[in-house]
Amino acid sequence: MQSPLTVDLVSDTATRPTPEMFAAMAAAPVGDEQRGEDPTTTALCARVAEMLGMEAAVLMPSGTMCNLVALAVHCRPGDEVVCAANAHIFGSEAAGVAAVAGAQFRTVETQTGVFSADAAEALLRPRKPRSPRSRVIAVEQTSNRGGGTIWPVEVLSDLVTLARREGLILHMDGARLMNAAVSAGMPPSAFTQGFDSAWLDLSKGLGCPVGGVLAGSRAFVEEAWVWKHRLGGSMRQSGVLAAAGLHALDHHVADLAGDHANACLLAKRLSTVPGIALFPARPATNILFIDVAGTGIPAARVAERLRTAGVRVGVEDTHTLRAVTHRDLGRALIEHAADAFAAAVENASR
Numbered sequence: 060m061q062s063p064l065t066v067d068l069v070s071d072t073a074t075r076p077t078p079e080m081f082a083a084m085a086a087a088p089v090g091d092e093q094r095g096e097d098p099t100t101t102a103l104c105a106r107v108a109e110m111l112g113m114e115a116a117v118l119m120p121s122g123t124m125c126n127l128v129a130l131a132v133h134c135r136p137g138d139e140v141v142c143a144a145n146a147h148i149f150g151s152e153a154a155g156v157a158a159v160a161g162a163q164f165r166t167v168e169t170q171t172g173v174f175s176a177d178a179a180e181a182l183l184r185p186r187k188p189r190s191p192r193s194r195v196i197a198v199e200q201t202s203n204r205g206g207g208t209i210w211p212v213e214v215l216s217d218l219v220t221l222a223r224r225e226g227l228i229l230h231m232d233g234a235r236l237m238n239a240a241v242s243a244g245m246p247p248s249a250f251t252q253g254f255d256s257a258w259l260d261l262s263k264g265l266g267c268p269v270g271g272v273l274a275g276s277r278a279f280v281e282e283a284w285v286w287k288h289r290l291g292g293s294m295r296q297s298g299v300l301a302a303a304g305l306h307a308l309d310h311h312v313a314d315l316a317g318d319h320a321n322a323c324l325l326a327k328r329l330s331t332v333p334g335i336a337l338f339p340a341r342p343a344t345n346i347l348f349i350d351v352a353g354t355g356i357p358a359a360r361v362a363e364r365l366r367t368a369g370v371r372v373g374v375e376d377t378h379t380l381r382a383v384t385h386r387d388l389g390r391a392l393i394e395h396a397a398d399a400f401a402a403a404v405e406n407a408s409r
């Protein structure tokens with residue numbers, strides 16, 4: 060028999076709006092976003108642009124649309140985008156960049172999701188008629204499949220130097236940029252410095268129901284608006300969503316530190332379970348990969364066992380699970396999940 064689900068570690072998208080967030084949404088002044096007449100959306104975009112050190116920003120229904128619109132603006136068909144092989148934009152967005160923008164990816168193999176300017180430079184194409192045109196370098200802050208690894212500012216600034224020298228565009232998928240900022244104790248603009256476009260997701264650890272905000276130069280955002288509309292992403296009274304975003308930026312950002320502490324706690328507890336290997340050993344943010352190969356039990360089977368104990372985790376492949384901590388999970392639930400893990404592995408091995 061399945062116990063009612065209590066601990067959802069599949070993703071930080073599991074976060075639900077709080078009563079206070081709902082109240083802010085209900086009280087929001089609204090208008091027609093498409094006409095630029097929604098004051099709450101305008102306020103959110105100005106706020107995020109400032110946070111990211113950019114001139115302007117635009118609200119999107121999802122992070123996926125932020126990535127797609129940004130690359131549609133940056134690329135012409137046949138252009139090439141350098142990114143990590145485990146990047147969300149490459150493997151988890153239905154090949155939107157290829158299908159819609161006509162660009163292709165050239166990828167760097169990297170477990171952490173982070174790569175050096177030298178690694179990026181090695182993948183740039185010669186300027187020849189027969190070569191794809193190297194156009195964009197895309198980074199993911201934090202790296203999702205890289206176990207929530209933070210791109211250090213020095214590595215990013217080397218990329219900025221390379222991009223300026225080679226005439227390339229820099230894009231940041233900042234789905235968890237605020238996790239990086241809180242963990243590193245730096246403003247988000249420290250990471251986006253020199254980037255042409257960057258966005259942050261409202262619907263992940265920040266706890267909003269919907270939305271991402273894409274920022275860049277005024278000219279970039281003007282073009283982004285065309286693509287937003289073209290893809291059906293222009294909204295009407297989007298202020299109800301923007302109000303959730305403003306509420307989250309006011310009240311939820313500091314709480315990300317708690318998610319990071321919980322990921323560390325989970326890692327620490329699981330590190331004592333025989334047969335389990337962790338990546339990273341000590342999470343910098345809120346994502347933990349759990350390799351159960353050493354237990355001899357398939358990951359899907361472990362996940363099934365956990366489910367009966369009310370714990371949900373993501374199954375990455377035959378021997379790897381993913382756990383993501385978030386604001387709807389307190390310390391006690393994390394302890395419960397760790398206990399359930401130990402039991403699942405132990406019981407199943409009998």
Ligand SMILES: *Cc1c(COP(=O)(O)O)cnc(C)c1O
Nearest residue numbers: 121122123147199203232234260
């Ligand atoms: C979730 C995620 C996205 C896409 O965001 P959605 O709001 O789910 O569309 C993009 N990049 C990364 C790294 C993500 O984790």
